[in-house]
Amino acid sequence: MNAPTSLPATEAERKPLTKKELVAEHPTWCPGCGDYSVLALYYKMIERQKLHQEKFVSVSGIGCSSRFPYFVQAHGVHFIHGRSLPFATGVALARPDLHVFVFGGDGDLFSIGGNHMVHAARKNTKMSVVCMDNYVYGLTKKQTSPTSPIGYKSKTDNWGAVDQPLNPVKMVIACGATFVARTTHTNPNHLLETMEAAMHHDGFSVIECLSECVEFYPGAFDSANPRKGGQFLTVPADHDVTNEAAAYKLADAPFPGYFGVFYNVNRPSKNAREAKVNATAMEKFKGLKDWQILKKTMERMK
Amino acid sequence: MSEASISSGAAGGPSHVSKISEAVIRIAGNSQDGIQAIGGFLARLAGRSEQEVITFMTIPSTISGGPSIFQVRIGTGEVLSAGDEADLLVAFYQHSYNDHLNSLKKGGLVLYDCDHVEPNPAYEAQYRHIKVPVSSLTVEAIGGAGRDKGKNIFVLGLLAKMYALNVEKLVGLVSERFRGKDPSVLQNALGAFNAGYAYSLDKAVETFQFAGELAGRGSQVVMTGNEAIAYGAVAAGIRFGAAYPITPSSEIMEILRHELPKYGGSFIQCEDEIASMSMALGASYAGRLAITSSSGPGISLKMEAVGWGIMAEVPVIIVDVQRGGPSTGLPTQVEQSDLNIAVYGSHGDAPRIVIAPTSVEDAFYTTIEATNLARKYSVPVFILSDQAIATRIEAFPEPDLEKICQDIMPSLDPVESHKAYDLAAPDGLVAHKPPGTRMLDGRYPVVTGLEHDEYGHPSGSAKLHTVMTAKRRKKIQALAATLPAPAVYGAPEGDVLLITWGSAKGPAQEVVDRAQKAGERISALNIRYIQPLPGGLEAIFDRFKHLFVVELNDEGLYGFGQLAGLLRSVYCRKNITGINKTEGLTWKVREIHDLVHAKLAALKS
16 A cells, blocks of 8 residues: 655644644533543543544444544544444554544444454454443433443333343453553543553553443442542552453452553554565565556466 | 377377367366366366357355356357357266256267266267266376376366367466476376377267467456456455455455455455445545455345445445345355345435446456446445356456556545535535545544534434435436446347346347347347446337346346336336346346247237
């Protein structure tokens, strides 16, 4: 692939984007929704990391949190329900020059998109995924989600949820994600720090961010919020982030559990592996134009 | 191995040498006998000899093998189909002999392996039998532990003798095929070939010689339809693809996975069909127009994402190698029953482009055309191939690659401003601007499946949905206005117009050739652009009494196949009716011709 055209020489002089420049339409979320916090800190991260609009793209599926790209004045994609990860993989592999951020909810990323999460993690394509986990389907108004705890009373389980909820952190580690962290919308500094660490990770990074649905699951995460009498326990300082078994054990702690980076290893990304395949293949045809390579191939078909 | 040494082995000789302009050879055996390899060698030889060739094969849907045939029609005139009846049947087994003798012309030749086949005395009167102990002679020629492995190459040697084929070129092809393997493999293959060639065919009443080569045909390439689409994509400048394995389209992804890295591109095998459609759209959005290939069940799965591509106006190429359906259906057999899903699939009002190539050569160029249409109209484009085109081998003039290969990398230069869904754009056409493009006015598009305003921001406005729906329709209508009317094959007016699409074109044209000789007023019209339909069809339809749509699908609940139904809905003509079949095999010329007669008779009574 051709290298993207370089930008004007004034690039170095450009100031970081401000929140004012990044704000697009007013979010459609309910007042008090945890997702506002993620959005505000995404703006902040872009500013602090000096990203300009031609350097990143925000991709989402369907759900309340998946409205995210509309609220960012930058290239964005609102794709279909559950399929943001393969779409984002296409973007990331075609355009290694871009930072790809994926936003979605627990239903989008772990229910309808569950299989894609398995394989996106396995491929380890470079991108950062933020799952705004509210333990409920919000946009469709209170149905049980794959992370709803047993006993949660929804419109599809009036008597309380009966299916075992899945544990996003354990699942994505098992599938091969190379950076896995957990945070919450009520701790802005921790959320920002986690997003920045994910952005700089060379591989598939996943953040489970507890994000309260004030409409259909109010108070769900109070026990993780010191201001509401809960406790915010960070991952112990002596936790070895390269130890998969230790990360599992930590992720198994009962709610509210721990917050921080559970797992962080270096494994060649899909981008790097494909680039290596290409370098080897292209070496054999060095100096030839595309049509000459194809002509060589067709010689064998005569 | 020189030609001389091969020739010196030939002893005896048949009584008569006939000049022929074409031959249909059917090789019947089991799939593990390498009969496809014989057919492949013959087809490639025809390609190198400036002859036309079309092959036809059946393969069992199981891995462990089973009865399989490969038919080759080679000619020095125009070859339109794989041929109804064989001039020669090569039968490896009793079941090959029993099941395929009826595909032989009356008086045709059957060459059978007498180690496995006991001829039927009743047939011996009707067909000329040539008895050859293929298996034991192969074992004798090669020896070792390979048993009768290599008998396909032995038969190739026999055929080379019978049809006075160019031995030097054939040996060259065999050598190329086994190059890079253990030298003993090639040695054994050549041993088997020589033994076959040297075998005395004096019991054959005649041998054959092709009359000349096609003048001015020039250098030819030989490939299957799947290969043509894959290499067409390379020539078109496509550098990204994603797919999931499915018969009979997997070959396209296998080739592109191997080939694209040479050009700096990538083809990704995905976890499922939905992911592959999504990933292709992601790459296309990102500026690398992508291709995905699949077949029936996979196409069903892709449909929600296809709708997104239409709504979001993101170009992408979708290849549907049609097989028998619905559901798992007939995975290794042909049907043209995906026209409706290609045209109408996905929910909502979702106009897209659908093109049906008619041959291997056409599949190559269609892929380039589809790429350019997808880009120009920012819309998903379907290439409706089918199992018959996908697996058959054809020779066609080597493309002028320097001229046709294109670079479609988009510019990422900054733009002043950009409305992704600009309602004021002529014909509604807005070139897609990939991420990475700086927009100097600071306003960026969201590319979306929600109904949206000109910048891609969601809107539930009744007016916007109306004008945006119309915009997505109008650009396809704008394309329709540029499409020329297809050419009528045969007389411009008459009693019957055979309307075809895809692989039915060749056999229908052959019907026209035969009908004209018989004084019948039958012509044919192939429709390549299924959606949008080209203009000018009505004027053509006006000049024929009966419009018979020949397609490999069911006549449907109301009596019309899928293209017939579409044409009736557009042109409201009662004289559009169908000629359909659903047996998983391509059309025979005589079949169509007989059905035309039957329909005409029924209409009279």
